[in-house]
Structures are given as structure tokens and as C-alpha cells.
Amino acid sequence: MDLNNIHKVYFIGIGGIGMSAIARFFNEKGVKVSGYDRTATPLTRQLEAEGMQIHYTDDVNAIDKDTNLVVYTPAIPATHTELQWYRDNGYEVVKRSDVLQEITRTLFAITVAGTHGKTTVSTMIAHLLTDSGYGCNAFLGGISVNYNKNFWSSDKQVAVIEADEYDRSFLKLSPDIAVLTAMDADHLDIYGTPEAMEEAFIQYTHNIKPNGTLIARFGLHRGSELKADNKLLYSLQNDAANAYAANIRMINGGYEFDVMQQDWMIDNLHLQIGGMHNVENVVAAITVAHLLGISADKIRAAVASFKGIKRRFEYVIKNDHQVYIDDYAHHPEELRALITSARALFPGRQCTVIFQPHLFSRTRDFAEGFAASLSLADEVILLPIYPARELPIAGVTSEILAARITVPVKIMQKEEVLEWLKKTPVPLLITAGAGDIDQLKEPISHLLN
Structure with missing residues (x-):
């Protein structure tokens, strides 16, 4: 799949939060984007306002038959009429994760996986990189309040990607920096057992590129089996981790705190969103930003200006x-x-x-x-x-x-x-x-x- 040679792309399930981010990626590149979804939502209406053609009935008469690429979400049943038609007629039909796989292959990729927190951490990282002027292409699983969208582009050849464990799609990604927030059991309809799900998260870390870095939450079960050439651990307050928060104060529904590491610290950080887990989440994001060489002053300003994600605290x-x-x-x-x-x-x-x-x-x-x-x-x-x-x-x-x-x-x-x-x-x-x-x-x- 050469993303630079695609002129028309059709999405089956375009209104999904992950699908719409990729649709916006192609749309901003000047590719003609169209697609299907079951129901109209505020998000699909936004996509239409951005120039994408969307219909809401499963109808092969409404599809783009000149498209170069068909992207579908695993939430779409295999019996879907449009999906079957494209497959029967020899079109290139791929999952959302296949597109992300190609993006991680061609760009410097920062991916965020975990049963909880991945949307928040990936949005925090993307905001820190954008607000600081470093720049990134962001593929997110939620709507950033700062930008009112789940995708934005940059000339910087860096991508921040939320890595979804549903249907094992995150195992196609090959990150330069991988974040892992949690390995709690979920999606047992897919994985069968908690142990099988843990194996998938372990495999996710095995796919990190040579000389890449894993930033994992301190204390994860089977954490010793996580693999990367470089590994950093973050925590809310445990000083045995490489990076952790200290001197946390609750202020007007938010938090003030310092982030400590063995050879660096950033003091007087202010996070204006609630949830003590979000202090831990931003420690992970700050660890990524520091690894990329972003200065303490720029990180401090970006954390203070972070307004959160819709439907996340x-x-x-x-x-x-x-x-x-x-x-x-x-x-x-x-x-x-x-x-x-x-x-x-x-x-x-x-x-x-x-x-x-x-x-x-x-x-x-x-x-x-x-x-x-x-x-x-x-x-x-x-x-x-x-x-x-x-x-x-x-x-x-x-x-x-x-x-x-x-x-x-x-x-x-x-x-x-x-x-x-x-x-x-x-x-x-x-x-x-x-x-x-x-x-x-x-x-x-x-x-x-």
C-alpha cells in the first residue's frame, strides 16, 4: 500500500472515532474521501462539512466504484453488502489498522496502547508536541478539546497514534516510541482469557523498532516480559520508577505537581483537568516529550494549556x-x-x-x-x-x-x-x-x- 498513490478512498464505518481520524488524514492530503455509516452523528456531519461524501444506507448503488482503496472497521459485519461487493469485485480492501501500519512504517511513530488511558495519553503527547512547536500528525481515539478534532497534520514526519487492542489490530504497528499504560483484562470475547490478552500486549512491545524506546507504567503484571532496546517506567508517585509525580496538590478541580526523574525534573506543573489518574497519564506524556528534547519551559506551558478530551473526566x-x-x-x-x-x-x-x-x-x-x-x-x-x-x-x-x-x-x-x-x-x-x-x-x- 503506497499512501502517496491513492487518489480516492472509501470508508465503511467512516463515523467511528478511529476511522474518522484516518479519513481526515486522507482528506487533508487532497484525496477524495467518501464513505458509509449506519447513522448520522455530529461527527459525520463535521466530516461532511469538511468535504467528505457520506451516505447512511447499505447500498452498492451509492458507493464510489472508482476508488483506489477501501478501508473498513472490524465493527462492520462480514455480511455487509458494500463490503462484500468490493471484495467480490477485486478492490483493495484493508482494515483501519493496515493504514496505520503503513504510517508507522514511513514516519517516526509514537504509539500508545493499554486497556485504559490510551486516548488521554496519546492526546496529551500530541498536544505537548504541537503546543511546543515540535509538531506531529495525531491519530486519536477521542476529540481533543483544544483542537476540537481527533486528527491534525504537520510537516513534521512524526505520528502520534492511539494503538487499539480490539481485534489485535495494534500488533500491526511498529513504533519508534511505544507507551503501555495498562494490561488489565478486557475484550475477552476476542482474547478468551486474561493471559491471552497479556500475551498480546507483550507482543506489542516486541514490535518496537530497533533502538526504539518503551515507556511503560510501573508495576505492570508480567512487566519483566516487556521487550525494548530502551525501557523507561513511569508512575503516579512511586519513586522506584524512572519518572513520577511529587508534591501533588489539588487546586480548583485540577492539580499542581512536579515531575521527577533521576537526572532531570520539571517543577510547578499545572494540570487543569480532574482525575488523579490523569496526573499519572501526563507523567507518561511528559516523559515522551522530554525524550524528544522538548524544553522544560515548553512542556510546562503545554501542560497548563491542556484542556482535556471530550468524555474523559x-x-x-x-x-x-x-x-x-x-x-x-x-x-x-x-x-x-x-x-x-x-x-x-x-x-x-x-x-x-x-x-x-x-x-x-x-x-x-x-x-x-x-x-x-x-x-x-x-x-x-x-x-x-x-x-x-x-x-x-x-x-x-x-x-x-x-x-x-x-x-x-x-x-x-x-x-x-x-x-x-x-x-x-x-x-x-x-x-x-x-x-x-x-x-x-x-x-x-x-x-x-
Whole structure:
């Protein structure tokens, strides 16, 4: 695949967060981009406004039959009519990960993998490199608040790429700098066992280019099996790591701190987003920026100007009377970090979490963990499970979580939530989940304001 010889590209599932980043990459290169998605969303409307042609019915009469390349997401079923037509008629049909593989082959690649934190860390790295003037091409799995997009380009031959473990696609990448944030079990519908998933993360580090660097979170299970010619470890506060935060102070919903390493330090850093896990995330990003030779003053200024990612500990409302946080958390560990950080930042406030479980298999596999994390709130509202790509599993509903949660819990439909909120004071409200719970963010914001 020669990315420089492609003049037309067609995307099946163009509205996905990872797919849309690659669509924007081609569009900015002057390639004609078109595609299909199941439903129109604010993101697909933005892509259309940028000049891409998108339709919303699976119809071979609507596709571009002159395209040089067809890119599809693994979330698309193999029976999809358009996908089958392109395959049957001899077109070059590749996954999103195949395009990223070529990008990592041709550019200096910084990839970020891990069960949690990869969107935040990759966006932080891309912002530090951009804000400092170093420059990068960013392929992200979330919408940066600073730039209001998930892709931006640069003349610098450097790419920052979020490396997705779903369907093992990240194993195609060959990074110069690889970041690994977590190896907790997830996607057991793909991997089968936690051990198989750990093996995949270990293999990810084996694909680092010669003389490349691994920046891994301190204390990872099987961390000794991670392989790279150069290895650095980062931590929130453990001074046995190569880089860690010290003197952390909570200030107005954010943090001030220093980052320490054996032979360097950067003091008086200010991060204006919440979540103690985000202090650890920015330690990883700062380690990358320092490795690339970016000065302490530029790193300090870039961290201070970082506004976060939409749906990652996003402050929708933050004032003396009301705090409303929206987050993508859909794994027990992510929920635990989210709720504990919010409670620490806003102590004494009654904490209500509205959670939409994502996938029947994930809800079944981690029911005990979900219940334990959600029980850290004062009360919980559960929405029905968002199925995404799955068919229902007998006996797996939100009730299996409700039965295990140890604080007051209710199960509601999305449309019932607003009526409930009209009658109920919620000094600290969190909405969380990876499905369509984000559709509640705007109406809840209007209601609470």
C-alpha cells in the first residue's frame, strides 16, 4: 500500500472515532474521501462539512466504484453488502489498522496502547508536541478539546497514534516510541482469557523498532516480559520508577505537581483537568516529550494549556453549587479511578453515578468488578446494557449489576433520567459509559443550568 498513490478512498464505518481520524488524514492530503455509516452523528456531519461524501444506507448503488482503496472497521459485519461487493469485485480492501501500519512504517511513530488511558495519553503527547512547536500528525481515539478534532497534520514526519487492542489490530504497528499504560483484562470475547490478552500486549512491545524506546507504567503484571532496546517506567508517585509525580496538590478541580526523574525534573506543573489518574497519564506524556528534547519551559506551558478530551473526566458543569462530569469509563478499573478522583476533588458532596453498561459479554465477565466500583458512589442509576456489536446473552441485563451494588440503585431508561433529575438534587453528578449515554449530556446540562 503506497499512501502517496491513492487518489480516492472509501470508508465503511467512516463515523467511528478511529476511522474518522484516518479519513481526515486522507482528506487533508487532497484525496477524495467518501464513505458509509449506519447513522448520522455530529461527527459525520463535521466530516461532511469538511468535504467528505457520506451516505447512511447499505447500498452498492451509492458507493464510489472508482476508488483506489477501501478501508473498513472490524465493527462492520462480514455480511455487509458494500463490503462484500468490493471484495467480490477485486478492490483493495484493508482494515483501519493496515493504514496505520503503513504510517508507522514511513514516519517516526509514537504509539500508545493499554486497556485504559490510551486516548488521554496519546492526546496529551500530541498536544505537548504541537503546543511546543515540535509538531506531529495525531491519530486519536477521542476529540481533543483544544483542537476540537481527533486528527491534525504537520510537516513534521512524526505520528502520534492511539494503538487499539480490539481485534489485535495494534500488533500491526511498529513504533519508534511505544507507551503501555495498562494490561488489565478486557475484550475477552476476542482474547478468551486474561493471559491471552497479556500475551498480546507483550507482543506489542516486541514490535518496537530497533533502538526504539518503551515507556511503560510501573508495576505492570508480567512487566519483566516487556521487550525494548530502551525501557523507561513511569508512575503516579512511586519513586522506584524512572519518572513520577511529587508534591501533588489539588487546586480548583485540577492539580499542581512536579515531575521527577533521576537526572532531570520539571517543577510547578499545572494540570487543569480532574482525575488523579490523569496526573499519572501526563507523567507518561511528559516523559515522551522530554525524550524528544522538548524544553522544560515548553512542556510546562503545554501542560497548563491542556484542556482535556471530550468524555474523559470532562467538566460539563463546575461551580460552587453543582459539578457534572461526563466520562467514557466502561471498565471497572476506569470507573474506580473516575469515582475516587471525583470524590477526592469534591469531598462532602453527595455523588450520583448514571452508568450505561457496554456489551453483554463485558457486563457478564466483570459484573463483580463493576458492582464494587459503582458502590464507591452514594447512589447509582443504571441504564440498560448498550449492545454495540453484540446480540443479547440470556440472563445478562443491568439487573445482575444492581443485585451486587451495595448502595441505593435504580434501573431507568434514558428518557426517565431527566424526569428523575428534575426532582432530585445531585451536587456531584457523573454520567459514564461508552454507548450512547453521551446523548444525555446536553439535555442534562441544560436542566442543571
